[in-house]
Amino acid sequence: MNQKEYRVSKPISDVIFEIVVVIFLTTFVIVTLYPVINTVALSFNDGIDAVRGGIYLWPRKLSMKNYKTVFAMQNIWVGAKVTVARTVLATLTSLFANALLAFVVSRKRFLFKSQLSLFWVITMYVNGGMIPVFLLYKNLGLTGTFHVYWIPGMISAFNMLVMRTYMEGIPESLEESAQLDGAGYFTIFKDIISPLCKPVYATIALFIAVWQWNSWFDAMLYNRMKTEYTTLQYELMKLLSSVMQQSGSAENAKNGAATITPITIRSAVTVATMLPIICLYPFLQRYFVTGLTIGGVKE
Numbered sequence: 001m002n003q004k005e006y007r008v009s010k011p012i013s014d015v016i017f018e019i020v021v022v023i024f025l026t027t028f029v030i031v032t033l034y035p036v037i038n039t040v041a042l043s044f045n046d047g048i049d050a051v052r053g054g055i056y057l058w059p060r061k062l063s064m065k066n067y068k069t070v071f072a073m074q075n076i077w078v079g080a081k082v083t084v085a086r087t088v089l090a091t092l093t094s095l096f097a098n099a100l101l102a103f104v105v106s107r108k109r110f111l112f113k114s115q116l117s118l119f120w121v122i123t124m125y126v127n128g129g130m131i132p133v134f135l136l137y138k139n140l141g142l143t144g145t146f147h148v149y150w151i152p153g154m155i156s157a158f159n160m161l162v163m164r165t166y167m168e169g170i171p172e173s174l175e176e177s178a179q180l181d182g183a184g185y186f187t188i189f190k191d192i193i194s195p196l197c198k199p200v201y202a203t204i205a206l207f208i209a210v211w212q213w214n215s216w217f218d219a220m221l222y223n224r225m226k227t228e229y230t231t232l233q234y235e236l237m238k239l240l241s242s243v244m245q246q247s248g249s250a251e252n253a254k255n256g257a258a259t260i261t262p263i264t265i266r267s268a269v270t271v272a273t274m275l276p277i278i279c280l281y282p283f284l285q286r287y288f289v290t291g292l293t294i295g296g297v298k299e
Contacts, residue, residue, distance in 0.1 A: 006167035042267035043067070050181050066268035076269070079232040082146070084276075086231070087212040092149035094208050095201060097154045103189045108172075117164075120157040134221065143222045147228055149212070159204045166200040169194060206281070213277045232273045239266050 037057050042050055043066055045059035053096050054060070070076055105113050127133070134143070142148040170193060190285035194201070223229040239262075 003262065004158065022177075039267045039270050042264055043271045045094050045264060047264045064138070066264045067272070067294050068263060070268045070272060073231055073235075075227065076232070078228060079230045079235045082149075083213060083230055083232040086146070086149040087209050090153065090209045091205050091213045093150060094154050094156065094159070098160045098204065099153065099154060099163055099201065100162045100189065102167055103162070103185075103193055106164045106167040117161065120160065124157045130221075139224060144226055144229075145223075148222045149215075149218060149229075153211075156208075163197070163200055163204060166197060170196055209280065210277060236266075236269050236273050239269055 034057075038055070039054055041057060041059045044062055045055055045066075046063040049061040082209065087155040104110060104143070107113075127134075137143050137148060137152065141152065146264060170189065174192055176187050178192055183191070214233055216231055216237045219234040220237070221233045
């Protein structure tokens with residue numbers, strides 16, 4: 001018996017919807033990627049040639065002088081060391097502190113867990129203000145030191161609450177069976193809870209690392225006069241906000257002299273500062289959606 005195959009056509013409304021979605025997403029990708037690609041193109045373009053404009057997706061006159069100039073800046077290397085140090089140290093200490101606090105608060109037998117959670121939520125919306133915080137840090141001896149970058153932000157209410165919600169979804173039977181075997185709370189946290197929380201740990205670690213890497217305001221506010229504690233983003237901010245004179249002239253260009261202009265230097269510094277954190281993201285991306293979704297929603 002022959003069977004007839006029927007081709008089911010999509011309704012015209014579904015076809016129109018798919019076309020609109022494709023056009024919207026394509027436009028969104030172009031709008032998102034164009035500034036990045038344009039910055040990379042400018043960073044590899046000759047400085048004097050960039051003054052003419054008209055550079056979009058590809059350098060018109062390829063040159064490495066911008067990066068040579070950037071890497072020759074002493075403050076850039078100092079800022080890179082400080083930024084890497086603060087990012088690694090703050091990520092590890094903050095992740096451990098928030099995870100340990102979240103584990104304590106997630107235990108059902110812990111007293112005042114609801115009251116403490118409400119207190120931490122209030123701190124997300126209310127703070128003492130910039131001047132009181134500055135005076136507090138000064139009295140604590142944190143201003144003018146490297147420790148101001150990682151100690152004040154060790155505990156984050158948002159990160160802790162996301163971890164707590166994730167841990168509350170882990171079956172209690174695992175903890176009870178471990179207690180029957182004589183395991184203490186820290187052993188349970190280290191050997192049972194933490195291995196199951198890798199997705200949310202990776203998500204929070206990415207949050208902390210990106211925030212630390214991109215932070216510049218604390219360097220300007222607390223360590224402005226301490227060049228040994230400058231950061232990459234603070235140096236980039238100074239370059240972007242300063243009024244720089246064109247470093248080359250037509251006569252110098254003919255003689256092969258300085259061919260670096262502010263816009264190309266800024267582009268090179270921007271690429272150099274954003275590249276490491278972009279390279280880090282793919283390694284944590286597979287945990288990102290799972291950790292944020294499960295940790296942010298409680299049924």
